[in-house]
Amino acid sequence: MKKRENTAINLEGEPLAEEEVAKVIPIRIETTLTRYPFHRIAKKVNVQIKQVRKNQRGKTETTWEVRNPPGPLAYKLDTIIINRRIDEMRNRGEVRQLFKLGSLRNMCDELDINPNGKATNSIKEALKENALAGITAKIEFTGWDGIERTFEFTTTRYTVIFTGEKLPNGSRADSIYIELHPRYHEMLRHSKTRPLDYEYLRRLPPSAQRLYELLSFTIFGTLKHNRPIAQMLYSDFCKSAPLTRYSDWNKVRPQMWKIHKPHIDNKYIESVEFEESIDEEGCYRDWE
Secondary structure: OEEEOOOOOOOOOOOOHHHHHHHOOOOEEEEOOOOOOOOOOOOOOOOOEEEEEEEEOOOEEEEEEEEEOHHHHHHHHHHHHHHHHEEEEEOOOOOOEEEEEEEEHHHHHHHOOOOHHHHHHHHHHHHHHHHHHHEEEEEEOOOOOOEEEEEEEEEEEEEEEEEOOOOOOOOOOOEEEEOOOHHHHHHHOOOOOOOHHHHHHHHOOOHHHHHHHHHHHHHHHHOOOOOOEOOOOOHHHHHHHHOOOOHHHHHHHHHHHHHHHHHOOOOOOOEOOOEEOOOOOOOOOEEE
């Protein structure tokens, strides 16, 4: 895929006019795990998330596996609400292990969902999906302090404590809380972050939002080096989204058009071009 960034609207670093800057509400998300898929962003698709990378000697360097991947609503809760709470803590100088989310109705408001009984129940179930999804990971990363670290993890990222349940100190929760797993908490404390436009994220449907999160890495480099085009392989996007990967152009084109269209409509990207290629194994059609 080839993307042409419309420099009139730049969410990753290019100078903006004062009136445009006023519209941008940044949220800084961690970059260590962002590239790896965690959620199902399509409602009715069952996906298996498992990635293993070996070095030239055949030794495993990176492992990423998610059991029971949560769905699209759980993805929105994670990226729009929980990540925002974590970002707010960073701005205050400390990412706490235990923090408050708010009520189910509050979360409906933040996601622009009508806070009826069905919606609040759906959010409660999506929170459980996130809390019960297990990760097996071995990832090397460079922290914000320049130190090389390894994140090794075989458990869930956090526990959800619902209103009325016991908090670690023995008192009853007056709201919904998140308690981060110690190793996940440690990774968040040391991971580098990248600014994204919170309001823009919030408006996007899950698949377009996922493209924005992943494309931001490429866009940042494109703007830094003053290049007009940002590129991403179709196969890489499908692997990191995750989405079903097709080899038939007549399926690829409508699949990606639905994802590109919100960004074109919002002038985040100017246009999209595809160049056909063959994947690194020389077996399957690919596009960039």
